[in-house]
Amino acid sequence: MLPTPRTERFPANTPAASQIFTTVLSQGPLTRLEVARRAGLSPAAVTKAVRPLIEAGYLTEGADEEARPALGRPATLVRVDGGRALFVGVKVTGDEIIGVVTDLCCRIRLVRHVPLTDRDLGAVLAAVADLVHELRAEADEADEGGAGVHGLGIAVSGDVDRGEGTVRYSPFLEWRDVPLAELAATTTGLPVTVDNDVRALTVAEQWFGAGAGRSDFAVVTVGAGIGCGLVVHGRVVSGAHGVAGEIGHVTVDPSGPPCHCGNRGCVEAIAGDAAILRRIRETTGLEVADSAEAARLAHSGVPGAREAYARAGEAIGRGIATVANLLGPELVIISGEGLAAYDLFAEQIRDTFAAAAFGSAARCDVRTRPLPFTEWARGAAATAIQSFIRADS
Known part of the structure; x- marks a missing residue:
């Protein structure tokens, strides 16, 4: 029997109220005046929006005892009650499903890893439903306040239309035109948000992380694929067709190796894990089993292996420079499982980025931030939180 879907609606029923809550969620606790300044709204608008949120238990207000001034009363701060609602986030990879339960502030409470031995849609849906059921049962048992799970976020790689909840194409799962949100809602009984995994990670970084x-x-991920999530003027950008930020399929070498997308010389065709392995095998004649062995060969000084990583670093640097030249972000975060070998191509990324970035775009702060797949599942939960807060998201 499916669990009863939660029908509670978030009380912020205007864009301004949603913006105010999001500001407190991602940057709080804050005074009301600071909320008004950061949200670009009047103090009166903040007061009007905060009242129903406090009454419904999503916000609390109290004195900041830790910052008591020498004279006078301590400042009164508005903060989110993280325990008011729970969310499940699921990251589906080619061989594993990672699930988390978070609170409303996206703090992880539970984590589960499930091997994925069959990429057939029915098998994946069944595995996700079982995992969600297990997580919900354990969360309900541990949650004395009875907050309950209010939504499920699912993150997968590839071309994902979040608005329709459809996976247009996922190369690692070999899915095409899958209405995943609708199917998962049917099997789990929860409101479901489906998004590209890198965009989901970007939402988490925007609201709860380095962004x-x-x-x-921008968030650039390196590993099996090369992905990019973009935040422009405070909003995660997916574009008219959901593929904004696909720097993995920006051509950096027209005469380069073929890519699974049908083009040649894409960043991913040079810098993805499979591309690096293929290059090392071609240039050394060695049967390299996996990325860990490839990195060991490069660290031991095997010329063909070192060249493959250097070439990958140049491609990634050009991809990041393309983002910087087009959008001028103040920060680019590099993450992904490929950071395990980052020292092998970090110099080439930096040097190529500096050479290819135009003018002031080179001032962009490029930094690394290791984020395991648990954090990607947390990103999926962040998209569910976002959907709960913003009915129009």
């Missing part, structure tokens, strides 16, 4: 409070930044 909090920044209006323009």
